[in-house]
Amino acid sequence: MSGSAETVHDVLIxxxxxxGGAAAVHLAAAQHSVCLLERTDCKNLKPCGGGMAASVQQWFPFPLxxxxxxxxxxxxxxWCLQDPVVAELPxxxxxxxxxxxRLDQLLADEAMKRGAQRQTGVDVNHVERQGADWQVMATDGRQWRARSLVIADGSASPWPQRLGIGPRGVNHANTISVRLEGQGTLADGSAxxxxxxxPQGFAWAFPLAGxxxxxxxxxxxxxxxxxRAVLQQLLPDLGFAEDxxxxxxxxxxxxNGHHRLHGDGVVVVGDAASLCDPFLAEGLRPALMSGCEAAVHLSSWLRGDQASxxxxxxxxxxxxxxSMAWGRxxxxxxxxxxxxxYQLGIKRPTAPRRIAQILSGEMGYGDIAQRVIKRLLLKRS
Structure with a gap:
């Protein structure tokens, strides 16, 4: 189905x-008319480590x-490929x-099972509030209208700043992702x-199936x-060629601080909302959390149960x-x-369990922050 400005959806994502997929699943399940607009094909390689807490399953009515x-x-x-610490997660x-x-495709498929529409190859170049509706236009001339809008197009999204939501000053982490065939020296079940x-960061390696x-x-x-200098050392240590x-x-x-994530009939979610953990770079759990949370509040707003x-x-x-305020x-x-x-944090006997509890949502950074910061500053002084 091509885009049409005559049809007014409840939600455009x-x-x-x-x-975006998490929001679509729950909004479609709540009987709202939902249209997902995607620039690429979900089968394209996604630059993401792919790590997430198993506890996110509780937010979905189908198995992940x-x-x-x-x-x-x-x-x-x-530390510099030496001084190892091995931690068994609880x-x-x-x-x-x-x-x-695969995760993105699963969420999109489940949303469509519940009645959502999805259109790919959509390069959005204009977003505008027109009266009571939002209008979205693509570079190929297609148009869509909806009562509400979800901005879910990732870290490169221009729309939060243009619409005046999310942080005015965006902080970025510079990252390189590498997808490798074979597992090298990395064992199943080990990260x-x-x-x-x-410098001022870290590297990670997560095993996939093969x-x-x-x-x-x-x-x-x-x-x-x-x-390049990092990978020339790290990849051979993992059992791969440096290139x-x-x-x-x-x-x-x-x-990057507390900011308004909503406007008049619009919300921003996931990486577009600058939700990625500034310490452990966890992005999937807040992406799924924000999509699910946005659906709850949008559904209530669409039904007239809340004014904003x-x-x-x-x-x-x-x-x-x-929690992220302390994480930063x-x-x-x-x-x-x-x-x-590394010496006072990672190598402490309790540190691996604390990291696992933070990643799983059982604990927030605020529960440990004051002790950790004081310990690091006292040792440095």
């Missing part, structure tokens, strides 16, 4: 990634298992690795985090990331932002003094 390729039970930490907080293309090789996702990210510096794999560069929006979407911004601040403070100290951070 720009972007059918994790956040088809997208899960590995269940992580063990995490290996290292049984009640497993970590899943998904292939992002790897490498500190020391990456492959590995490797990422390199720098989180607080303004300088360009010299990923192996398919690589993608990405500037990832990271959490302010409650969505408030809910994300409480569920995610309060930890990141600013840790990545400025990473050697001290």
């Amino acid at each position: 720009i972007g059918s990634g994790a956040a 298992d088809p997208a899960v390729e590995q269940v992580i039970r063990r995490v290996n930490f290292s 049984g009640d907080a497993p970590f899943w690795i998904v292939r992002r293309e 790897r985090f490498e500190f020391g090789l990456v 492959g590995v996702n490797v990422g390199v990210g720098s989180f607080i510096g303004r300088d360009e990331l010299d990923s 192996a794999g398919e690589r993608q560069h990405r500037r990832l929006r990271i959490w 979407l302010k409650s969505y911004s408030g809910a994300m601040r409480e569920r995610w932002g309060e 403070r930890i990141a600013q100290v840790f990545y400025r003094f990473p050697g001290v951070g």
